[in-house]
Amino acid sequence: MAFKHRTDIDLLPSYKQGKPAPKSNRHTYKISSNENPFEPLASVKAAIVDDALSHINRYPDMRGWGVVERLAKETGVAPENICLGCGSTEVITQLVQLLAGTGDEVVYPWRSFEAYPIIVATAGARSVQVPLTSDGHHDIEAMIAAITERTRLIIVNNPNNPTAVPVSDADARTLLDAVPDDVIVLFDEAYFQFNTDPNTAVAMELFQEYPNVVVAQTFSKAYGLAGLRIGYAVAPEDVIDGMRKVALPFGVSRVAQTAALASLDAYDELNDRVQVIISERERVLRALRSQGWTIPDAEANFFWIQFGEKTEEAEQYFIKAGLSTRVFAGEGIRFTVGEAAANDLVIQTCSKLKTVGLLV
Ligand SMILES: Cc1ncc(COP(=O)(O)O)c(C=O)c1O
Numbered sequence: 001m002a003f004k005h006r007t008d009i010d011l012l013p014s015y016k017q018g019k020p021a022p023k024s025n026r027h028t029y030k031i032s033s034n035e036n037p038f039e040p041l042a043s044v045k046a047a048i049v050d051d052a053l054s055h056i057n058r059y060p061d062m063r064g065w066g067v068v069e070r071l072a073k074e075t076g077v078a079p080e081n082i083c084l085g086c087g088s089t090e091v092i093t094q095l096v097q098l099l100a101g102t103g104d105e106v107v108y109p110w111r112s113f114e115a116y117p118i119i120v121a122t123a124g125a126r127s128v129q130v131p132l133t134s135d136g137h138h139d140i141e142a143m144i145a146a147i148t149e150r151t152r153l154i155i156v157n158n159p160n161n162p163t164a165v166p167v168s169d170a171d172a173r174t175l176l177d178a179v180p181d182d183v184i185v186l187f188d189e190a191y192f193q194f195n196t197d198p199n200t201a202v203a204m205e206l207f208q209e210y211p212n213v214v215v216a217q218t219f220s221k222a223y224g225l226a227g228l229r230i231g232y233a234v235a236p237e238d239v240i241d242g243m244r245k246v247a248l249p250f251g252v253s254r255v256a257q258t259a260a261l262a263s264l265d266a267y268d269e270l271n272d273r274v275q276v277i278i279s280e281r282e283r284v285l286r287a288l289r290s291q292g293w294t295i296p297d298a299e300a301n302f303f304w305i306q307f308g309e310k311t312e313e314a315e316q317y318f319i320k321a322g323l324s325t326r327v328f329a330g331e332g333i334r335f336t337v338g339e340a341a342a343n344d345l346v347i348q349t350c351s352k353l354k355t356v357g358l359l360v
């Protein structure tokens with residue numbers, strides 16, 4: 001760029017959006033962004049039309065008080081412990097902006113959610129990326145060893161994107177017990193509702209026990225509102241106050257707030273869909289493992305195959321089959337659990353990959 005600007009931004013990777021479904025005469029599928037494959041609920045659409053659309057000439061309630069109070073009731077915390085953002089991406093951004101500036105460090109597992117390095121570098125802080133263990137778990141001891149005087153935030157991604165591996169309650173407590181009380185630990189639980197691991201950490205429980213826990217959740221995944229951009233954080237009151245100071249003013253639209261409330265009203269119906277996605281995930285994993293694939297524990301609405309150097313070659317087979325996946329060059333492919341037909345295509349394509357020597 002020829003204009004005077006922050007040259008540290010030049011070093012940032014651009015956030016890569018999941019590719020759209022491949023173009024073809026046949027039906028093709030987008031399983032690249034961990035979206036919910038179900039169409040929006042009729043009740044959610046009706047609430048948007050009935051309530052929100054007629055107010056789009058007005059700014060939304062900046063605090064999102066209706067949603068905040070409702071979430072407070074559901075989660076058993078005070079409304080002062082909750083703030084909203086444009087997806088959980090924004091609440092994570094708010095938190096990093098609040099806590100970490102020039103010279104400060106943010107510790108998180110890697111590979112993990114691609115937005116973390118961008119958010120941290122944009123704040124002027126330094127990422128301390130702690131490699132996952134070879135089976136995709138957070139390396140808790142290494143994360144503890146990475147804490148320094150300059151550490152301002154530690155991020156736990158449970159289950160981790162893109163590996164889908166959960167973090168156990170025991171591991172979370174080992175970490176929390178080792179972290180100084182004045183350093184925040186963020187539990188990014190974007191895929192919380194898909195996590196059926198009986199040993200998993202549950203950040204809302206840890207929030208009640210430790211003074212330095214922040215929880216980030218989203219309406220994008222289980223609630224199927226990815227296109228409306230609404231997520232939230234649960235945090236100590238003074239942290240919420242700080243996060244709100246750095247929030248994008250009026251970032252969460254009334255349309256998003258209305259849809260979130262209607263979705264909370266329709267929780268049972270949405271939860272039925274989550275259960276369908278979980279059982280599809282289990283069906284696909286069973287099929288692939290019986291073909292011989294090595295796949296780490298998957299507790300999200302996606303799973304991970306570590307193709308290593310065969311990644312790009314394998315991707316071509318999925319594109320040919322009509323599937324856009326999320327590819328991490330030289331590392332592996334993340335597959336969103338989508339419609340049953342898309343999942344069938346994943347199973348069939350993996351079977352084909354096996355015959356051409358790409359089984360890992
Ligand atoms: C681990 C993780 N955290 C947070 C998010 C943010 O989602 P959103 O901003 O839509 O709430 C994502 C989205 O893919 C994610 O994978």
